[in-house]
Amino acid sequence: MLSRPATETQITHGRRLWLYVVVALALVFLVVPSLLVIPLSFSSARYLSFPPPGWSMRWYEAYLGSREWREATVASFVAAGSTTVIATAFGTLAAYSLATARGGLARLIYAAYMLPLIIPAILIAIGTFLLYAQIGLNSTLLGVVLAHTVMALPLVVITVAAGLKSYDMNQELAARSLGASRPIAFLTVTLPQIRIAVASGALLAFITSLDEVVISLFVAGGNWMTLTKRMFNALRDEIDPTIAAISSLLIAVSILLLGASQLLQARQRTSR
Numbered sequence: 001m002l003s004r005p006a007t008e009t010q011i012t013h014g015r016r017l018w019l020y021v022v023v024a025l026a027l028v029f030l031v032v033p034s035l036l037v038i039p040l041s042f043s044s045a046r047y048l049s050f051p052p053p054g055w056s057m058r059w060y061e062a063y064l065g066s067r068e069w070r071e072a073t074v075a076s077f078v079a080a081g082s083t084t085v086i087a088t089a090f091g092t093l094a095a096y097s098l099a100t101a102r103g104g105l106a107r108l109i110y111a112a113y114m115l116p117l118i119i120p121a122i123l124i125a126i127g128t129f130l131l132y133a134q135i136g137l138n139s140t141l142l143g144v145v146l147a148h149t150v151m152a153l154p155l156v157v158i159t160v161a162a163g164l165k166s167y168d169m170n171q172e173l174a175a176r177s178l179g180a181s182r183p184i185a186f187l188t189v190t191l192p193q194i195r196i197a198v199a200s201g202a203l204l205a206f207i208t209s210l211d212e213v214v215i216s217l218f219v220a221g222g223n224w225m226t227l228t229k230r231m232f233n234a235l236r237d238e239i240d241p242t243i244a245a246i247s248s249l250l251i252a253v254s255i256l257l258l259g260a261s262q263l264l265q266a267r268q269r270t271s272r
Contacts, residue, residue: 034251040244048239059245068230069246075220076227079141080209083148087205090149091156092198096186098157099164110157117154121214124150129218139221147219148209155208156201163197203261207254 036050044054063069094113098106116124128147129138137143167190175185191198213228220226227250231243 037244037247038251040241041248043241043244046240048241048244059241062240062242063245063249066242069227069242071223072225072227072230075141075144075224076210079144079148079220079224079226080206082141082145083152083209084202084206086145087149087152087156088198088202091153091201091205092160092191094153095157095160095164096190099161100169110161113157114154116151121151125215125218128215132219138219139224141224143219144216144224144226145209147215148212149205151212151215152205152208155204159201159204160194160197163194163200167193200261203257207257211250211254 039052040048040050041059042055042057043052044056044058098110101109125147128143128150132138132143137146169190171193172185172190175189176182180188211228212226213232216226216229217232220229227246231246234240234243
């Protein structure tokens with residue numbers, strides 16, 4: 001197996017073994033600390049300790065039986081769902097507009113969409129908090145959704161733009177030449193063919209909103225305190241394995257959604 005070519009340049013897997021080892025070590029370094037919370041969530045101890053002295057489901061029961069945790073969970077999923085709808089709609093339209101535009105202005109606008117991925121989240125959070133303080137959007141659902149949409153929008157634009165690169169725009173032009181308006185041609189010809197890219201972008205937007213913590217610490221609160229912010233407050237006030245139980249559930253949801261996104265993208269590549 002190690003003597004087989006790994007690429008078209010006839011480089012064997014054996015000669016690339018060092019690269020595989022480096023990648024494996026990097027994955028272990030990044031993934032293992034996150035996975036440690038899973039055994040902690042089944043601990044019978046009253047405080048976070050590793051290895052667990054015993055095994056119990058009490059912390060999952062504590063999470064499901066707490067009104068505060070349930071309300072925070074509902075708030076997070078409502079915010080994530082709303083963010084997904086808005087970010088997917090605007091991100092798809094933005095990617096479509098940039099794909100059909102030409103010139104330096106389009107590249108400049110694309111770079112502007114990418115700014116939330118470049119600017120540190122703490123700076124965005126501070127600026128958003130100061131702006132919301134002036135217009136009264138702190139601790140509101142609208143404020144949380146708008147802030148999360150800013151963070152999720154670039155991911156949707158990137159994903160949909162990648163899908164549009166493999167799409168032949170002449171098909172839409174043919175529909176328009178037969179009398180369809182541009183919106184109708186987009187909805188009936190273009191959108192069905194890039195639907196997998198749009199769905200992948202929507203899943204990434206949902207994950208981004210559900211896992212976002214820095215901006216939520218500044219703008220979420222009251223009846224719309226997200227799950228991540230309540231977890232942060234719980235870590236500050238009391239450290240018990242309930243946090244590990246919630247973290248394990250969030251990891252499971254994120255893995256499932258990312259797996260679904262990768263499956264959709266694989267189906268798109270296969271259908272080309």
